[in-house]
Amino acid sequence: MVKRTERVEQEPNPMIADDPQLERLWTVLPEARVVGGAVRDRLAGRPISDIDLASPLPPEAVATRLAKAGIRAVPTGLDHGTITAVLDGRHFEITTLRRDLETDGRHAVVAFTDDWREDAARRDFTINAMSMARDGTIHDYFGGRDDLAAGIVRFVGDPTTRIQEDFLRILRFFRFHARYEAGPPDQAAVAAIRALKGGLARLSAERVWQEIKRILAAPDPLAALNLMAETGVLQVVLPEAAGIMALQRLQTRGAPADPLLRVAALIGGAVRPLARRLRLAEAERARLEAIGTAPDLAADAGEAVLRHALADWPAETLIDRSWLAADDADRSALRARLATMERPVFPLKGRDAVAIGVAPGPAIGAALAAVRRWWMAHDCLPDGDACRAELRRHLASQDASGR
Incomplete structure (x- = not known):
């Protein structure tokens, strides 16, 4: 049962002491609060990467205040109420409090509000629905702090409703399960995911691929992947996965938490179908194919x-x-x-063959390939002079044989 009583706790705010840029923002926007992941990770004692803020002010008012204070304001998402403040090269997203008007399983149409609880109620998980004021007060409307301490990833409100608002939340559940879950998963969430997993097909390939990589970037994603398999989600988003045992072996060997390396372990040689279906970047596809060959x-x-x-x-x-x-x-x-080890580099180029007298065209490639085979047969040790001498011998033998 989702807790309905707001929990408010005030404690010293170390973010201010450690972050002069954030303190400057709070001087300009004292009613703003830090929201989402920064609050969650601050309470969990984990490193904080990006800091996002929310404000009851409309985005135009936020931009005006920032401009008057000499802070660059970039309108990165005005339709959704987001202004990005740039201080000393750092970016802080400041978003006006919102409520959902319409959702289609992928995106939402929103209206602005000044109600902090209403804004928190539209967030995905209780651990992401907390906010921190300038004085260190933590506002927790749905029991996120208790869930964080217990290692429970729980949807805010009804899991079915939250998932139907954006089906990507299914994969986000597994991402946070991989990083924060300490015990059995929330059964209401699991039941809703199992029932609604077909909605993942409505998402863009790019969004799905980004979440898969985030899941696999967790220090230990095995429990999350096993739960994905159990609920049928893994078969929907990564049908190429041959089995999780390969990933378990990879972790047992102490491999780095590298998402692409873990994908390679999961899919074996099924790179091209995966690359086409999830629209991998060319560099990602090339790396996976190289690992496999x-x-x-x-x-x-x-x-x-x-x-x-x-x-x-x-x-x-x-x-x-x-x-x-x-x-x-x-x-x-x-x-x-x-x-x-120093990587051996074949010392000849096309210009070396031309200088020795090879006619431009396919003959250059054929001659260099022959000398490279000789170089490899000699353990990649012959230097440029030796390779040029071998090229001359090769050409002489070609002439003698009439080729």
Whole structure:
């Protein structure tokens, strides 16, 4: 049952002492409050990244006050009441209190209000619905502080209503479950998610992909992924996932909390379908394909093997691939060697072939490829002079054979 009595607690506000830019904003907008993630993470004792504020003033009044104080105000989302204040290169989003007029499962039409509780009631989870005033007073309308302490991610009000307002909240639930859940998940939330997961198909591929990466960026997303599988959500948003055991092995090996590396573990070689469906950036697609095709180096691979591999692949790709090795041998020493070895670079370019007399055109590529094979066969050790000499020998043999 969602708590309906506002909890108000006043305590020293360390944000002011540690943040002169925020204090300056509060001097200009004393009625504003810090909202959302900054309050949640402050109470949880976690690092705070972005600081967002809310204000009962309309956006035009906020912009006017900022301008009079010499603070740059950028109208980043006037329809939704958002002004971005820029101080010393830092961006603070300041949004007028709102209430929803219409929702379609993706976006909302809003009206401005001066009612803090009404604004808090439209937020997704109780732990995100708290606000902090300048004097350190924390306003908690729906029991978010207790839920945070208990490690419970709970929707504000009726879970079905909250999800139908924006189906992305299903994935946001799992993102916060991965980072803040300490016990069994809220069963009302799980039941609503299971019933409404089909609404995820209405979301843009880009929004879904961003949330998948945020879930996988958590220090330990396994519990969240298992719950996603149990509710059928994983099959909807990541049908390429072959199994969560691969991700568990990755974490057991101490791999970094890298979302793309974790995606590679989950999907195996199914990169192209994923890239098309979720519209991955070209760099993301290329990295996933490289991880899937790079060689699986043995933990005790010799220097020559490593030189060969580094000649064809960046060290970063080989290190990525080592985390997904087929066997469980410890590859920490291998990764250290790859990180410090100098990458062999084939010393010839097209201009070297032209200077020696190769006619421009396909013959250049064919000649350089032949010499590169020779260079690789000699463990990538021959220098430029030796490679040019081999190129001359290759061309002479071609002439002698009449090719």
